[in-house]
Amino acid sequence: MxxxxxxxxxxxxxxxxxxxxxxxxxxxxxxDQSVDKWKLFRALxxxxxxxxxxxxxxxxxxxxxxxxxxxxxxxGNGLIVFPSNIQLSLxxxxxxxxxVRRHLAALVEAGLLVRKDSPNGKRYVRRDRxxxxxxxxxxxxxxxxxxxxxxxxxxxxxxxxxxxVQRLRERITLCRRDIAKLxxxxxxxxxxxxxxxxxxxxxxxxESLPRSPTTAQLELLLDELTALRxxxxxxxxxxxxxAKQRGNADYIERHIQNSNPESKSELEPSFExxxxxxxxxxxxxxxxxAEKGRGKATHPFHQMEEEQSRRxxxxxxxxxLKSFPLGLVLQACPEILAYGPDGAIRNWRDLMAAAVIVRxxxxxxxxxxxxxxxxxxxxxxxxxMACILERGGHINSAGGYLRGLxxxxxxxxxxxxxxxxxxxxxxxxxxxKVG
Numbered sequence: 001m002x003x004x005x006x007x008x009x010x011x012x013x014x015x016x017x018x019x020x021x022x023x024x025x026x027x028x029x030x031x032d033q034s035v036d037k038w039k040l041f042r043a044l045x046x047x048x049x050x051x052x053x054x055x056x057x058x059x060x061x062x063x064x065x066x067x068x069x070x071x072x073x074x075x076g077n078g079l080i081v082f083p084s085n086i087q088l089s090l091x092x093x094x095x096x097x098x099x100v101r102r103h104l105a106a107l108v109e110a111g112l113l114v115r116k117d118s119p120n121g122k123r124y125v126r127r128d129r130x131x132x133x134x135x136x137x138x139x140x141x142x143x144x145x146x147x148x149x150x151x152x153x154x155x156x157x158x159x160x161x162x163x164x165v166q167r168l169r170e171r172i173t174l175c176r177r178d179i180a181k182l183x184x185x186x187x188x189x190x191x192x193x194x195x196x197x198x199x200x201x202x203x204x205x206x207e208s209l210p211r212s213p214t215t216a217q218l219e220l221l222l223d224e225l226t227a228l229r230x231x232x233x234x235x236x237x238x239x240x241x242x243a244k245q246r247g248n249a250d251y252i253e254r255h256i257q258n259s260n261p262e263s264k265s266e267l268e269p270s271f272e273x274x275x276x277x278x279x280x281x282x283x284x285x286x287x288x289x290a291e292k293g294r295g296k297a298t299h300p301f302h303q304m305e306e307e308q309s310r311r312x313x314x315x316x317x318x319x320x321l322k323s324f325p326l327g328l329v330l331q332a333c334p335e336i337l338a339y340g341p342d343g344a345i346r347n348w349r350d351l352m353a354a355a356v357i358v359r360x361x362x363x364x365x366x367x368x369x370x371x372x373x374x375x376x377x378x379x380x381x382x383x384x385m386a387c388i389l390e391r392g393g394h395i396n397s398a399g400g401y402l403r404g405l406x407x408x409x410x411x412x413x414x415x416x417x418x419x420x421x422x423x424x425x426x427x428x429x430x431x432x433k434v435g
Contacts, residue, residue, distance in 0.1 A: 001160075011223060016246065020159055029142060031075060031076075033075070033143075033145060034072045034074035035072070037065050037070075037141075039073060040151060040153075041062060041065060043151050044144075044155070046159055047154035047155040047160060050154045051112070057107055060095070060107065061112065061113075063088050064081050068081050074145070075142055079140050079145065080140050080141070081138065081139055082124060086099050088100050088104075094415045101227075108270075112143055113143060115139060116136070116140050117137060121122070124138075168215070172225060175222065176224040176225065179202050179228060180202070183198060183199050183202070183232065185236075185363075186236060198228070198231075198232060199221035205228070207219060208221075209221055253428065266272060269372065323383075324416065324420060326418065327346060329351070329386060332381075332420045332427065333420075333423060334390075334427065335386070335389050336385075336389055340353070348379055352379070355386065358386070358389050363397075363399055364402055365396050368399050368403050369402065371406055375409050376409050380416060384402065384405060385402075387416075387419050387423060391423070
């Protein structure tokens with residue numbers, strides 16, 4: 001067996017304590033110890049940064065393992081391979097023999113191979129009469145078997161470190177995106193603050209990172225970016241909370257004063273009837289049935305659509321869009337209720353306060369919403385925001401959609417009625433179709 005005695009290298013190559021330690025370790029292999037050579041090689045490829053070997057050395061080791069006849073490295077199978085440098089050159093896809101020798105020396109120095117040189121330095125095998133290997137001279141793979149557990153542990157550490165770095169980079173990327181978009185939103189919303197200074201601080205942090213950063217540098221950058229993001233979020237959240245507590249009172253009060261003093265504030269729908277009509281409540285539908293003389297009953301939803309159709313673009317005589325009862329709006333757009341004060345909407349003031357919160361949540365700029373309120377009227381602008389919230393999954397850009405409706409409203413091409421009717425039908429319980 002190759003572990004019978006310590007061997008020294010042939011020629012001018014000197015003996016080192018590292019070589020001696022490798023041979024001693026190889027002599028301590030347990031008789032039943034074995035390992036799959038290709039599984040071990042994959043672990044070596046992972047652990048190469050910690051073992052101090054490169055890709056070319058691994059290519060040479062791969063060639064050496066290919067000369068080992070079994071898949072399992074074990075003492076019972078023999079642990080010495082003895083290919084010539086020419087054969088190794090062929091199996092390393094034409095690597096120069098001088099390069100092969102250099103990388104073989106690197107593998108020996110790394111403690112992954114042990115030389116067992118013959119008296120003349122040649123690699124060969126001596127067989128007995130039965131053709132079995134009696135003695136072989138070449139490279140012993142015993143250190144690989146002896147260090148198999150260590151190599152697998154090193155490979156696990158490298159993979160864990162790689163995963164850690166990957167996660168650090170992902171979190172840094174997310175943090176960078178958050179900071180950039182939050183600052184952009186703050187500037188677009190015209191929120192007071194030193195946003196240019198914060199952006200310069202952000203860019204300085206990013207540009208200070210070297211091209212090939214260490215794990216410690218990535219961790220430090222993530223901590224600094226996280227702190228900056230937290231600072232920005234705190235500023236924006238305090239702004240949102242203060243706006244919510246105020247209920248944007250100034251904005252709402254300004255539009256309430258300009259609104260129709262006869263606007264309905266009841267939660268339940270209230271519909272106008274034609275002159276001479278008798279209004280009776282319909283308990284099943286929560287609506288009102290109008291009857292005139294012997295004429296057929298007209299559903300109030302149809303009545304509103306007819307009134308809108310008689311006015312171009314659904315406008316009333318005052319030049320603004322027709323306002324619909326609050327109860328009808330809430331019936332068509334129940335999602336807006338969650339944003340009202342204390343989770344309820346009792347009057348138009350509550351609906352407009354909720355619309356301001358929804359406007360901010362959906363990314364609609366204050367200027368776009370104010371323009372819509374000026375063109376459509378404050379109640380109608382709040383109604384449109386409630387409709388947009390209800391159809392949020394089908395609208396890519398709420399701000400762009402609102403501006404488009406505002407332009408159409410200016411031209412007399414937009415009516416809120418059909419939008420509300422469509423939502424009423426969509427939200428109607430099964431078996432109860434509205435209209």
